[in-house]
Amino acid sequence: MFSIRAKKRRESFVLDVEIEVSSPGVIALFGRSGCGKTTLANIVAGLLPADEARIVIDGVALEQSGKSLRAEHRRIGYVFQDARLFPHLDVMGNLRYGEQRANRFVPDLQGLRVNPRRDLPRITLDVVAPLLGLEPLLSRRVHQLSGGERQRVALGRALLSGPRVLVLDEPLASLDAARREEVLPYLEKLRDELAIPMIYVSHQFEEVLRLATHVVLMDQGRVLSQGPLDELSLHPELRAIVGPDAVGAVIHGVVESVDGGTGLANIRVGTNVLRIGLREAKAGAHVRTQLLARDIILATSRPENLSVRNIMTGTIARIVPDVEDTELVYVDIGGASILSRVTRAASDALSLRPGLQVWALVKSVSIRGHAFVEGPPVKSS
Amino acid sequence: MMLTAAEVDAVRLSLSIALRSVLFSLPLAILVAWLLTRRKLHGRLLLDALVHLPLVLPPVVVGYLLLLLFGMRGPIGGWLYEHFGIQLVFTSAGAALATAVMSFPLMVRAIRISLEGVDSGLEDAARTLGAGPWDRFFTVMLPLMLPGILAGAVTAFSAGLGEFGAVITFVSNIPGETRTLPLALYTALQTPGGDAVAARLATISFTLGLLGLIAAEYIARRVRRMLGR
Incomplete structure (x- = not known):
C-alpha cells in the first residue's frame, strides 16, 4: 500500500498531489517535462524537502505531520537519469556501496532504531548480477561503460541497497534509441521477477506502455487522473501530452x-x-x-x-x-x-x-x- | 657541491617547517574550501576575502599581525603559553604557522577547484544508498577531491620552502631554529664575501621549487587517471 501526499511550491508550478495505490507493481508518473514528476520523486526519496507531505509505504511512515526521515534513512533506491556512478570505484565497488550500508539500523519516524531490511525481500548480488547481465562488467572502471551499461549498474546498485521501493527518474532519457531498447528488457525482468515496487518517472509513453501497472497522469503539478494503463489510455487529457498520433x-x-x-x-x-x-x-x-x-x-x-x-x-x-x-x-x-x-x-x-x-x-x-x-x-x- | 653544516641546517629547517605548515593547514583548508563551495553561508564573501588576504598583503604585514595575535602578550599567544606552555615567537613552530598562513590561499584554491569539479549529484546518490554526512564525505567527496588536495599540498609545500617576509617578521632569523633557506640566503647576502654561499642556496631553492611543481603535476595526473577522468 502506497500513500503519497505532497505539496511543494516551485517556480513554474505548485505541486499538489495525492496518490493511493494498494498493490503497486510499477507506478508510472507520466507527464510532460516540467509537470512535477521529478520533484515528486525527489520528495518521496527525501532529496527535496516538501512544504507539506505524508508518505507511507507499506505501513511505514517516511514523512508525516511535519516529521521527516532523512534520505539516507528512507531506504528508497534511486536510479538517476545520469546514473551517477562513483567514478573512483569500479563496478563492483559501486554495487557494494549500497549493500554495505543495507543492514544498518536507522531511526524511524518515532525515533526508534530499526533495521528496515528485516521486513524487506533480501536481494543479493547472486540474483542481481545475472538478472541485469552484470557479470562481465564487475571489474570494469565506470568510465569504460556505455550509457546502457551504466544504467544497469545503477539499477543493480540501487537494488542491492535493500530498498523498500525503487524510484527511477527517467532512467532511459539520456540514452539513444538503441541503448533504450537494450535496457528496457532488463526493466521488464525486474518487474516480473523481483517483488520490488517501482516508481517510474517518464515522459515517454512507450516506456509506460511496456512497464507500468498503475499510471499517474500529471500536469502542472497536479494529478489529472490515475489508474490502470488501459483505463488511462482512454483519458481525453492524454492527447495533449502524448500528441494526437500516439492516442x-x-x-x-x-x-x-x-x-x-x-x-x-x-x-x-x-x-x-x-x-x-x-x-x-x-x-x-x-x-x-x-x-x-x-x-x-x-x-x-x-x-x-x-x-x-x-x-x-x-x-x-x-x-x-x-x-x-x-x-x-x-x-x-x-x-x-x-x-x-x-x-x-x-x-x-x-x-x-x-x-x-x-x-x-x-x-x-x-x-x-x-x-x-x-x-x-x-x-x- | 658540498654544503656547510649551516646550509644543511637551513635546508632541513625549510623542509620541516614547510611540511609542518602543510600538515597543520590541510584539514582546515579542506573545511574552508568545502564551506566556500558547498554551503550557503552568511558572510561567505568575507570568509573568501579573509582566506585570500595573504596573497595581496605584504608578507611583513602578515608577520606583524601574527606577532600581535600570537606574541607572548598577544591574546592567543599568551593563552597558549599560559595553559600549554606553547611558545610560537622565535620558534620553528611559529615559522610553520607563518608559512601556513601565507600558503593557505594556494591550498584552498586548489582544493576548491577540484571540489567544484565533483558532481554534487553523487552526494545525493550516496544519500539514497544510505550514507550519512560523514560517510559521504569520507567515501565519496574526499576521494574525488584527492587530486586537488594533493596538488594543493605539494604547491603549498613548495611555496612554504621559500616563505620569507612573514617568517622573519614573526619569528626572526635564528640559526638552527628559524633560519630557513631564504633567510640563510638573505643573511649570506648581508655578509661580506657571502656571494658563493648565496648562489649555492639560490640553486637549491630553485631546484626544490621546480621539483615540487613537477611533483604536483605528476601526482595530479596519476590521481586523475586513477579516478578515470
Whole structure:
C-alpha cells in the first residue's frame, strides 16, 4: 500500500498531489517535462524537502505531520537519469556501496532504531548480477561503460541497497534509441521477477506502455487522473501530452495459441480475438498492446475480402470531437474499449452514433512492435 | 657541491617547517574550501576575502599581525603559553604557522577547484544508498577531491620552502631554529664575501621549487587517471 501526499511550491508550478495505490507493481508518473514528476520523486526519496507531505509505504511512515526521515534513512533506491556512478570505484565497488550500508539500523519516524531490511525481500548480488547481465562488467572502471551499461549498474546498485521501493527518474532519457531498447528488457525482468515496487518517472509513453501497472497522469503539478494503463489510455487529457498520433487504447489479452507458420499469435481480448505478429509469445501469456486510434478503421457492416486480419465487433459507446475536423469514437468491443479516429465527413456518411453496432478493423502489421508480453501478472486490487 | 653544516641546517629547517605548515593547514583548508563551495553561508564573501588576504598583503604585514595575535602578550599567544606552555615567537613552530598562513590561499584554491569539479549529484546518490554526512564525505567527496588536495599540498609545500617576509617578521632569523633557506640566503647576502654561499642556496631553492611543481603535476595526473577522468 502506497500513500503519497505532497505539496511543494516551485517556480513554474505548485505541486499538489495525492496518490493511493494498494498493490503497486510499477507506478508510472507520466507527464510532460516540467509537470512535477521529478520533484515528486525527489520528495518521496527525501532529496527535496516538501512544504507539506505524508508518505507511507507499506505501513511505514517516511514523512508525516511535519516529521521527516532523512534520505539516507528512507531506504528508497534511486536510479538517476545520469546514473551517477562513483567514478573512483569500479563496478563492483559501486554495487557494494549500497549493500554495505543495507543492514544498518536507522531511526524511524518515532525515533526508534530499526533495521528496515528485516521486513524487506533480501536481494543479493547472486540474483542481481545475472538478472541485469552484470557479470562481465564487475571489474570494469565506470568510465569504460556505455550509457546502457551504466544504467544497469545503477539499477543493480540501487537494488542491492535493500530498498523498500525503487524510484527511477527517467532512467532511459539520456540514452539513444538503441541503448533504450537494450535496457528496457532488463526493466521488464525486474518487474516480473523481483517483488520490488517501482516508481517510474517518464515522459515517454512507450516506456509506460511496456512497464507500468498503475499510471499517474500529471500536469502542472497536479494529478489529472490515475489508474490502470488501459483505463488511462482512454483519458481525453492524454492527447495533449502524448500528441494526437500516439492516442490509442491500451488493451490486455491472453495468448490462446501461436501459429508457428504465420507467426501470428491469437490473443483473446474480451469477446474478440486479435491476431498479432508475436513469435516470442506462448499460450497463456499475458500481452498488452496499444491500438492507435489512427490505425483503426470502422465499418457499419461486416466487411469481406480484405487483407486485414483483425475484425472486431462492438458497439459505439460515445463520440467526441478530436483534432482538425476529426472525431474520436469509443467502441466497446466486449470487455475492453478501443478508440478510433475518423474524419467528421466519414462519421457523417456512416451516421456513426452511440449504440450503433460496428466492425473495427486493424492490420496486424500496424500492431507489430506495439505489443508486449508481460511476465507473471501483477495482482491488481 | 658540498654544503656547510649551516646550509644543511637551513635546508632541513625549510623542509620541516614547510611540511609542518602543510600538515597543520590541510584539514582546515579542506573545511574552508568545502564551506566556500558547498554551503550557503552568511558572510561567505568575507570568509573568501579573509582566506585570500595573504596573497595581496605584504608578507611583513602578515608577520606583524601574527606577532600581535600570537606574541607572548598577544591574546592567543599568551593563552597558549599560559595553559600549554606553547611558545610560537622565535620558534620553528611559529615559522610553520607563518608559512601556513601565507600558503593557505594556494591550498584552498586548489582544493576548491577540484571540489567544484565533483558532481554534487553523487552526494545525493550516496544519500539514497544510505550514507550519512560523514560517510559521504569520507567515501565519496574526499576521494574525488584527492587530486586537488594533493596538488594543493605539494604547491603549498613548495611555496612554504621559500616563505620569507612573514617568517622573519614573526619569528626572526635564528640559526638552527628559524633560519630557513631564504633567510640563510638573505643573511649570506648581508655578509661580506657571502656571494658563493648565496648562489649555492639560490640553486637549491630553485631546484626544490621546480621539483615540487613537477611533483604536483605528476601526482595530479596519476590521481586523475586513477579516478578515470
